[in-house]
Amino acid sequence: MQETLRALLIQDMARALLLAAAAAVIVLLSGRAWIELLKRRNIRKRARNEGSDTMVSYGQITLGGVMIVVPVVFLTSLFNLIDRWSMLLPLAVMVGYAILGAVDDYFSLEVVPSSHYGLTERVKSALQWLIAIVASVVLYLPAPYGLGHSGMVFVPFVGQLDVGIFVIPIAGLIIWATVNAVNITDGVDGLSGWTLLVAFGAYGVIAFLNGDFTNLMALCFTLVGACAGYLWFNAHPAPVIMGDLGSMALGGALAVIALQSQQWLLLPIVGIVFVVEALSSFVQIWYYKYTRRTTGTPVRLLKMAPLHHHLRITGWSNPQITQRFVVITLASSMVAIALAMRA
Template sequence: MFYYLFQCLSDKTDLPGLRLMDYITFRSGIALVLSLFIAIVIGRRIIDRLQLMQVGEIVRDLGLEGQMKKSGTPTMGGIIIILSILIPCLLFGNLSNVYMVLMVVSTLWLGSLGFLDDYIKVHRHDKDGLKGKFKIVGQVGLGLIVGLTMMMSPDIVSRHIAETTDTGSAAITQTVTVDETAEPVAASGHVDIKAPITTIPFVKSHNFNYTSLTRALGPAAALGGWILFIIVVIFLVTATSNGANLTDGLDGLATGTSAIIGTALAIMAYLGGNVIYSTYLNIMYLPGSEELVVYMAAFIGALIGFLWYNAYPAQVFMGDTGSLTLGGIIAVFAVLIRKELLLPVLCAIFYFEDLSVVLQVAYFKLTKRRYGKGRRIFKMTPLHHHFQKEGNPVGADGQPCEVLLKRPAHAIPESKIVLRFWIICIILAVITFVTLKIR
């Protein structure tokens, strides 16, 4: 709204300051401050309203210290995060930008999915909430929307700047694997590439084209590359969204890690959306993607503001309304800035939370068939509960279960677990940037 208002006024008058909206840094700063303000000030009102509506968390007794004290704490606080993101984006974002539109759609899509899950848990008193298959369908649907939009939209391209040599000829400064049909546009001094290109570490040009894996398809190789890309997008959206959902088990854990990941992605988006920095650093330049910095600034501000109430001891939980949305936002954002293959490092905490549950279930079933009694790898999953559990878990027969990983011998306080996970997340973010310099 304000973005278009300032644009209209700047075209008709010469008042000083009207061109500030043209600067990504200015709009991003305003979006961050506003989202922080909304989360803290309006968030307090929403929490009070949730308490009046008796929208409390249903806590199962898992034998964890301080767990039952959380029973009745207002949940569905993800509404605060979503509003704190969307309002600044609607006010200061360029809504004609396809990248911004996709992020707004992703936020609403996953927010609605998570809200429905929380609604079933709280108002219908069904602890299982929305069935897993419906969640998967929703996540797969979003992956399809994002992947197909990136394939079909003419505004989503990677641009490779040409520089003029002494002889006046054009030379591409960035080397990538592109379609053979792509030709440099000599008149404008650049070439726009419409291909499923992404960034990978340890490679000199940092770029990888999915089409290189489907060359055996001949004339259909380009289409095959896009189909492979869409499959990767669907997998990452689903895995990251569920990973963030599983990580949301301790006060401030998912909120803090998501804010750290968001900061790293915002820096990448700013560099990749700036022609000067992208050319200087020899990274992929994505025209129009700089608008994503405004969105991610609102995302970071919303999470920091929400952490005001969600830090230990939490006054509100985000519920699936927030956790499913956070993971999906991170995955879609990484895909849009062509950094999705860096997510296994940057979001390793989310994926280890996913993996811990899968391994625990698989190992339990395998050992039960072999020994007649199931054994466990971890004391409890998701992974963060392993550090919180005192002693070995007890099976259905009331006897202690055999556990492969017995350390730590004693339970670690919840606040310390959260802080250590944050530190690990910061280290992973630094490693993600370092991998781009190791060629």
């Protein structure tokens, strides 16, 4: 029995690694043509600098996230959907956020006259919440209406706990927060791509160790391969960024994978960089408003938010920021994997 299980796990791991390699090759072969097409069409974000508080973009070519999302959807649809309908949820969430991100990117392009830079925050946040709540309900509802996850979560050193129907608002918040945290992190060449690659790799290992989520493992490694291919073109100085299309789509996919693996308590550890980046923006805005209201003189804690912009202004180079944040992500992911083995 154990030998049979071991053979099946090895077979699933081999399939996952082949999907990762295939995704990387597809991105490497198609990436240059896609970037050239974007350049010819001038698919470039309007450079926008909002004083010393935030910096939104640099006028770079955007929509690079297509290079990741399309191969992952294609390969998963061909090789990871047979008797694995649970893959439809992360794919649907990824595509849903990709479409939302593409619309947001569209209204921030130089070639598109618009009074707004992208969608308004209220509209974008409302649509993000809509996708997140729908996904959470599908995750909770029993078959055939949903995936039948009953709110179970693995707690390190404790075991399984059931949060019941409360998993719906919890999952909705996790998806929404992860989407925005990854989106905020996409501001330095290679940063979001590398941190996502490590995060998906960590959850791929966690799914493999669990043994019950080999389909999630295959999806994770497909995403790892696609991110690796994308990073070939996103190395500093990068000609292209993934844009809101890519960062929102991959943030949504990461959150749903964490929820389906029932190891979502480990997500803040695996994604420690995303958490810190998001908190730096939140605290910057909150403290600025607080000091303006209480003292009449607004004060900024950072020279610019999120944290990677502050570090760049203080003298860190783009490669230094990326490499050091990736080291942190690798270390935190090792901790998360170790904790998953104790659940």
